[in-house]
Amino acid sequence: MSTPDIRERIDAFPTHRIGPYRVRAGRPFPYGATPVPGGVNFSVYSDGATTMSLALFERGAAQPSAELEFPPEFRIGSVYAMTVFGLDPENLEYGFRADGPFDPERGDRFDAGKVLSDPYARLISGREIWGREPDRDDVYPYRAQVLNDDFDWAGDRPLRIPAEDLVIYETHVRGFTRHPSSRVTAPGTYAGLREKIPYLRELGINCVELLPVFEFDELDNPRTDPVSGERLYNYWGYNTVSFFAPKAGYAATGPFGMQADEFKSLVKEVHKAGIEVVLDVVFNHTAEGNEQGPTISFRGLDNATYYMLTPRGEYYNFSGTGNTVNCNHPVVRDFVLSCLRHWVAEYHIDGFRFDLAAILDRAPDGTPLPNPPLLEQLAYDPVLRHTKLIAEAWDAAGLYQVGNFPDYGRWSEWNGKYRDTVRRFVKGEPGLVGELATRMAGSPDLYQGRTSSASVNFITAHDGFTLADLVSYNDKHNEANGENNNDGADDNHSWNCGEEGPSASRDVRELRLRQMKNLLTILLTSQGVPMLLAGDEVGRTQLGNNNTYCQDNELSWFDWGLLAANADLLRFTRALTAFRHAHPVLRTRDHPTGQDRVGSGYPDVSWHGVRAWAPDWADHCRVLAMMRCGRHAKGGSVADDHVYVAVNAHWEAHDMELPALPEGERWHLFADTGGILHPAGTEPELQHPGRYRLGAHSVVVLVGRASHQTTA
Amino acid sequence: MTVKISSQMRAGATVIALEGEINSTTSGGLQAQLLQLIGHGSFVLIDLAGVSYLSSAGLRTLLIVYRHAQQMDAEITLVGLSKEVSFVMSATGFLDFFTIGEDLAAELERAGL
Numbered sequence: 001m002s003t004p005d006i007r008e009r010i011d012a013f014p015t016h017r018i019g020p021y022r023v024r025a026g027r028p029f030p031y032g033a034t035p036v037p038g039g040v041n042f043s044v045y046s047d048g049a050t051t052m053s054l055a056l057f058e059r060g061a062a063q064p065s066a067e068l069e070f071p072p073e074f075r076i077g078s079v080y081a082m083t084v085f086g087l088d089p090e091n092l093e094y095g096f097r098a099d100g101p102f103d104p105e106r107g108d109r110f111d112a113g114k115v116l117s118d119p120y121a122r123l124i125s126g127r128e129i130w131g132r133e134p135d136r137d138d139v140y141p142y143r144a145q146v147l148n149d150d151f152d153w154a155g156d157r158p159l160r161i162p163a164e165d166l167v168i169y170e171t172h173v174r175g176f177t178r179h180p181s182s183r184v185t186a187p188g189t190y191a192g193l194r195e196k197i198p199y200l201r202e203l204g205i206n207c208v209e210l211l212p213v214f215e216f217d218e219l220d221n222p223r224t225d226p227v228s229g230e231r232l233y234n235y236w237g238y239n240t241v242s243f244f245a246p247k248a249g250y251a252a253t254g255p256f257g258m259q260a261d262e263f264k265s266l267v268k269e270v271h272k273a274g275i276e277v278v279l280d281v282v283f284n285h286t287a288e289g290n291e292q293g294p295t296i297s298f299r300g301l302d303n304a305t306y307y308m309l310t311p312r313g314e315y316y317n318f319s320g321t322g323n324t325v326n327c328n329h330p331v332v333r334d335f336v337l338s339c340l341r342h343w344v345a346e347y348h349i350d351g352f353r354f355d356l357a358a359i360l361d362r363a364p365d366g367t368p369l370p371n372p373p374l375l376e377q378l379a380y381d382p383v384l385r386h387t388k389l390i391a392e393a394w395d396a397a398g399l400y401q402v403g404n405f406p407d408y409g410r411w412s413e414w415n416g417k418y419r420d421t422v423r424r425f426v427k428g429e430p431g432l433v434g435e436l437a438t439r440m441a442g443s444p445d446l447y448q449g450r451t452s453s454a455s456v457n458f459i460t461a462h463d464g465f466t467l468a469d470l471v472s473y474n475d476k477h478n479e480a481n482g483e484n485n486n487d488g489a490d491d492n493h494s495w496n497c498g499e500e501g502p503s504a505s506r507d508v509r510e511l512r513l514r515q516m517k518n519l520l521t522i523l524l525t526s527q528g529v530p531m532l533l534a535g536d537e538v539g540r541t542q543l544g545n546n547n548t549y550c551q552d553n554e555l556s557w558f559d560w561g562l563l564a565a566n567a568d569l570l571r572f573t574r575a576l577t578a579f580r581h582a583h584p585v586l587r588t589r590d591h592p593t594g595q596d597r598v599g600s601g602y603p604d605v606s607w608h609g610v611r612a613w614a615p616d617w618a619d620h621c622r623v624l625a626m627m628r629c630g631r632h633a634k635g636g637s638v639a640d641d642h643v644y645v646a647v648n649a650h651w652e653a654h655d656m657e658l659p660a661l662p663e664g665e666r667w668h669l670f671a672d673t674g675g676i677l678h679p680a681g682t683e684p685e686l687q688h689p690g691r692y693r694l695g696a697h698s699v700v701v702l703v704g705r706a707s708h709q710t711t712a
Numbered sequence: 713m714t715v716k717i718s719s720q721m722r723a724g725a726t727v728i729a730l731e732g733e734i735n736s737t738t739s740g741g742l743q744a745q746l747l748q749l750i751g752h753g754s755f756v757l758i759d760l761a762g763v764s765y766l767s768s769a770g771l772r773t774l775l776i777v778y779r780h781a782q783q784m785d786a787e788i789t790l791v792g793l794s795k796e797v798s799f800v801m802s803a804t805g806f807l808d809f810f811t812i813g814e815d816l817a818a819e820l821e822r823a824g825l
Contacts, residue, residue, distance in 0.1 A: 090736035090767060090769045152809065154808075189803075190803070191802075194803075252803050253800050253803050256768065258771075258800065258803075261768065261806070262804050264805065265803065268805060269805075
């Protein structure tokens with residue numbers, strides 16, 4: 001029996017001939033290049049172009065082998081679409097040449113001298129080997145290629161872990177395994193990261209957040225190290241060249257054009273380990289920069305559509321990088337939405353963190369909008385319905401929206417106030433007891449009416465000091481960045497514990513270790529979604545550099561030798577993540593209210609000081625204890641222990657009176673940052689049931705549950 | 713650029729040796745030829761020891777052949793993967809879909825042939 005091949009189509013035959021190429025009018029959707037029976041369908045939008053051509057290159061060839069002008073009848077609206085038959089997608093690079101007016105004051109910057117990259121390119125060649133010097137005279141440096149999106153996911157789907165249960169781990173694809181100590185087969189790649197999944201599992205995180213993986217040019221930084229004279233890179237990658245294409249230089253198989261498969265394979269394997277993948281995405285600006293920047297794609301296709309322009313046609317610079325994407329223009333909204341759908345549908349990405357997201361709610365003239373259509377659209381989109389949306393709720397032009405970023409019940413935020421408060425309290429600043437309580441309770445002051453997962457809590461992120469540097473440096477040391485230490489943030493709220501930089505003093509080193517543990521303990525017992533910076537669990541240092549965006553070297557790379565050198569901190573961090581996973585009371589969806597809502601006799605959260613039930617909110621106080629009632633865990637729907645966390649940022653020890661527990665229950669000791677750790681479930685009972693002596697600069701975590709008669 | 717195909721029956725098993733590069737240029741013809749060599753219920757060993765490079769299109773061709781074979785209840789085992797081919801297949805996730813054998817002799821022995 002034979003059945004007709006349903007893949008055969010009546011439109012799989014050419015109707016026209018352009019030179020040696022057989023073509024027919026294409027389909028406007030989807031945009032970009034799509035393999036179709038017998039050929040490839042190309043579709044591109046440009047409102048102002050007078051003519052549009054498709055440039056075809058043999059892979060790696062200096063000049064196009066052909067340029068096919070779109071016949072007028074191949075255009076629908078402002079979309080040019082053509083199917084070209086008989087192409088070999090694997091050996092093909094393509095681009096567009098758009099002719100039109102060059103009239104910057106009116107917003108037009110057409111340049112028929114340029115071959116333009118397809119904004120919808122699924123695959124980009126040109127930078128497939130990280131750091132390799134390209135041909136600077138290349139007529140077409142970032143070359144679009146055709147991708148067959150037929151990866152076999154074998155049943156994988158985005159994981160949909162409830163946001164409040166996440167522990168996020170922020171890392172850099174290259175930096176995670178580039179260091180020789182990683183001992184992976186292909187250091188600095190998606191495949192290398194995949195080999196480290198067991199480490200991520202053991203660490204207890206369940207979400208990796210990757211610094212930008214959309215194709216960017218690591219060589220677009222003109223600076224050099226002032227001392228060594230070595231090239232500085234765009235290492236972080238916050239300068240997107242192509243939004244639909246995974247960075248080829250991060251793929252061991254990039255030279256073979258298989259970066260999409262390699263990245264998808266990584267996502268699939270990470271998912272198998274129960275870990276979600278969140279991408280850091282940069283929609284606020286592009287790599288085209290300002291008037292002096294390169295014309296790569298958007299500028300030559302429809303400058304005035306894609307960029308926010310002043311009335312004189314200059315680029316607004318709300319991003320601090322030269323241009324600003326015109327996010328709330330209807331065409332650009334569509335672009336951003338298509339892009340995110342692409343990453344969710346084709347790459348099974350679980351969430352996005354939006355760089356300088358405040359820009360996404362600006363109108364084309366830069367005014368912040370009360371109801372920005374892009375943000376609303378993303379919040380309600382069917383494909384993105386369960387995708388985590390995390391905003392870096394500020395921009396480089398002074399719009400600061402932590403706590404009031406338009407959220408539509410969907411968006412969460414990097415909570416910069418959490419970071420600053422916890423840093424300041426732990427270093428010993430006075431006047432912060434009340435604010436610390438608010439931050440540990442999920443910042444209900446900022447996120448009232450929203451779930452506590454609206455707050456992504458963090459102490460450190462890629463941008464700023466690492467945890468080890470936060471307790472080792474009072475000031476930033478960014479000289480290696482080539483800007484006379486003028487770059488990077490100055491408000492670090494850091495404390496070096498007595499000596500700037502590496503210290504031979506045992507006291508200083510012990511205090512630093514304790515301070516790191518204090519910060520991590522607060523982070524992992526606070527309500528909200530904790531985010532760790534990769535390497536902090538092993539005390540990774542950047543030698544005081546708080547802005548290593550350009551440092552593709554050991555300053556940035558994860559040194560796997562630290563696992564042994566700082567085994568104690570690693571063990572402590574693992575125990576903290578396990579503790580958080582073991583205690584749903586810390587991961588309750590709604591903010592605690594301070595009320596007893598389940599009839600347990602205890603409020604869901606209560607605050608204590610040196611005396612139980614008597615927190616000291618005074619300015620001079622540096623001690624605070626929080627008790628979470630386990631009967632309130634997940635709104636009272638699951639059983640949990642009581643959890644007591646006492647923070648002492650004072651330089652003296654204090655005897656803490658512990659709140660009394662229900663009949664038959666006792667306090668058990670999980671961790672004291674002064675050097676005690678009992679993994680979750682094995683905590684011994686306190687010898688003295690009602691008191692705990694908390695050392696200087698220390699945090700203790702106790703669990704209250706039925707007595708089993710082992711004592712500490 | 714071509715890929716050379718040779719096949720022989722060895723005690724009930726079809727042994728197919730490939731030689732050369734498997735890429736978009738060579739894979740189309742390869743797919744048709746391989747499918748002809750695979751019969752219902754057959755046991756097939758594809759020896760890649762002579763394959764220096766498998767491109768994206770090449771990997772896809774092999775997987776398509778493999779899936780056709782599954783539909784015909786035929787069993788395909790790949791043998792003779794070079795370290796590099798094996799790494800590329802592993803990094804891109806293709807390796808998981810195939811039955812991989814150590815080498816030809818071992819596989820023939822294992823199958824009792």
